[in-house]
Amino acid sequence: MADDAQKVESLTKWLLDSNSKCQISTSLHVKETNYGGKGIFAISDVKPYQQIMKISHNHLINFTTIVSHISSFNSAVHLPTSYKHIKVSETKSDRITQDLYSKLTLDQLLQLSSFQIVSMYLVLESIRGENSYWKHFLNTLPVIDDFKLSPLFWRLNEHTTKLYNKLPPTTKAHADKISQKFDLDYSIVKDLLTKYNLQELLTKKFFLWAWMSTNSRCLYMEIPQGKDRDDNFTMAPYVDFINHSSSDHCSLKIDRNGFFVSTTSKYVEGDELYLCYGPHSNDFLLCEYAFILPKNDWNDVDLTDSILKLFDEKQKEFLREKGYFGEYTINKDSVSFRTEVALAILEENVNDLYTNRRINALLNGYESSFYNKSINRRLKTLLNGLIDKFEEYASLEESDDIYEKIIGQLYREKCEIMEYHLQKIDNY
Numbered sequence: 256m257a258d259d260a261q262k263v264e265s266l267t268k269w270l271l272d273s274n275s276k277c278q279i280s281t282s283l284h285v286k287e288t289n290y291g292g293k294g295i296f297a298i299s300d301v302k303p304y305q306q307i308m309k310i311s312h313n314h315l316i317n318f319t320t321i322v323s324h325i326s327s328f329n330s331a332v333h334l335p336t337s338y339k340h341i342k343v344s345e346t347k348s349d350r351i352t353q354d355l356y357s358k359l360t361l362d363q364l365l366q367l368s369s370f371q372i373v374s375m376y377l378v379l380e381s382i383r384g385e386n387s388y389w390k391h392f393l394n395t396l397p398v399i400d401d402f403k404l405s406p407l408f409w410r411l412n413e414h415t416t417k418l419y420n421k422l423p424p425t426t427k428a429h430a431d432k433i434s435q436k437f438d439l440d441y442s443i444v445k446d447l448l449t450k451y452n453l454q455e456l457l458t459k460k461f462f463l464w465a466w467m468s469t470n471s472r473c474l475y476m477e478i479p480q481g482k483d484r485d486d487n488f489t490m491a492p493y494v495d496f497i498n499h500s501s502s503d504h505c506s507l508k509i510d511r512n513g514f515f516v517s518t519t520s521k522y523v524e525g526d527e528l529y530l531c532y533g534p535h536s537n538d539f540l541l542c543e544y545a546f547i548l549p550k551n552d553w554n555d556v557d558l559t560d561s562i563l564k565l566f567d568e569k570q571k572e573f574l575r576e577k578g579y580f581g582e583y584t585i586n587k588d589s590v591s592f593r594t595e596v597a598l599a600i601l602e603e604n605v606n607d608l609y610t611n612r613r614i615n616a617l618l619n620g621y622e623s624s625f626y627n628k629s630i631n632r633r634l635k636t637l638l639n640g641l642i643d644k645f646e647e648y649a650s651l652e653e654s655d656d657i658y659e660k661i662i663g664q665l666y667r668e669k670c671e672i673m674e675y676h677l678q679k680i681d682n683y
């Protein structure tokens with residue numbers, strides 16, 4: 256079994272094969288980081304705005320390349336012309352290609368979402384092993400244990416389900432959504448394989464590995480052949496070694512020639528290159544990518560549940576109609592405008608909200624200082640109530656258990672945001 260460095264080397268050789276049309280700058284090197292698996296480092300200076308990687312379409316895994324590859328085994332399928340220039344040039348035959356790829360219809364493939372098809376394909380191509388065109392890429396994907404920090408993993412593993420219920424309520428709500436999506440995707444793919452008597456290939460654990468690999472390594476980009484918005488993500492070998500940072504980043508571009516990565520800042524030898532996966536809080540990063548940052552300026556506290564309890568039906572209806580129902584947050588600097596609006600309407604008579612001049616002025620972006628005092632008063636009560644609940648969990652950060660530490664950090668970060676606002680209110 257090749258070690259990690261050899262696997263990366265084989266992947267690089269495969270990508271740089273003379274016919275591949277891929278390019279990787281010779282200034283780059285993949286190596287282990289001390290915080291989150293592998294990363295990409297500069298081994299010599301890299302200028303800003305320099306193209307450092309090009310991965311051709313034949314080396315990308317997305318809806319288009321998968322449909323094109325699988326259908327090449329079924330002579331009854333005639334692909335639309337938009338697929339014609341994508342060719343995964345592999346024809347080796349085995350049980351998967353004979354019993355499944357040669358029988359799947361275009362309709363069946365097109366009915367799957369991108370998430371379903373990519374996850375299913377990773378499982379099937381892994382089973383094909385040495386026969387798979389993607390074997391060098393598949394060898395560099397994470398193993399299931401690399402996702403052990405993911406709440407989805409906690410929920411499905413009997414030793415960690417208790418942890419799942421300790422998550423902050425909004426983190427848990429996000430994790431619940433992901434879990435539902437996973438369950439649905441698993442049942443749809445399982446049903447499809449059952450039609451071909453291949454259901455035993457798809458254990459939940461295997462699909463979880465493929466699904467989390469897809470979730471944590473896919474890059475959201477408009478695919479030129481994409482049929483709708485959901486198709487707009489791709490797996491890009493080598494590019495997916497780039498770790499996340501909310502500040503320093505590279506830029507991505509996709510066109511008919513392939514997937515391109517360029518720098519936006521200068522790197523010197525030894526620097527790690529980063530990509531910003533998006534403006535994500537630690538709640539989001541944990542649920543979607545199974546890691547959190549030691550410090551994250553995108554963290555927030557969601558007050559929606561606490562605030563919604565304060566409204567009667569008329570107030571809720573007004574907020575819904577005006578587009579201000581829910582998503583009431585505060586972050587490290589400010590109270591969101593949505594939160595201010597929600598707390599402001601509590602000051603007004605419920606029967607004349609639609610004609611109330613002050614409220615309508617606030618909604619139209621005019622002076623709102625009239626409400627400041629009452630917003631602060633209500634916020635103070637809400638935050639004091641939440642801090643009391645959260646502080647108990649924040650102490651989990653002192654635990655020796657890695658999972659409890661993470662849960663504790665999430666609560667502590669939320670407490671710090673709330674304490675900052677309480678201080679600000681007291682100084683007002």
Ligand SMILES: C[S@@+](CC[C@H](N)C(=O)[O-])C[C@H]1O[C@@H](n2cnc3c(N)ncnc32)[C@H](O)[C@@H]1O
Pocket residue numbers: 290291292293294397471472495496497498499500544545546547548
């Ligand atoms: C697209 S991959 C990046 C390459 C990955 N480190 C590897 O070893 O293959 C995304 C995964 O890398 C890890 N990761 C990325 N950025 C990180 C960061 N700032 N801190 C900790 N882990 C990070 C997480 O496990 C995440 O799910």
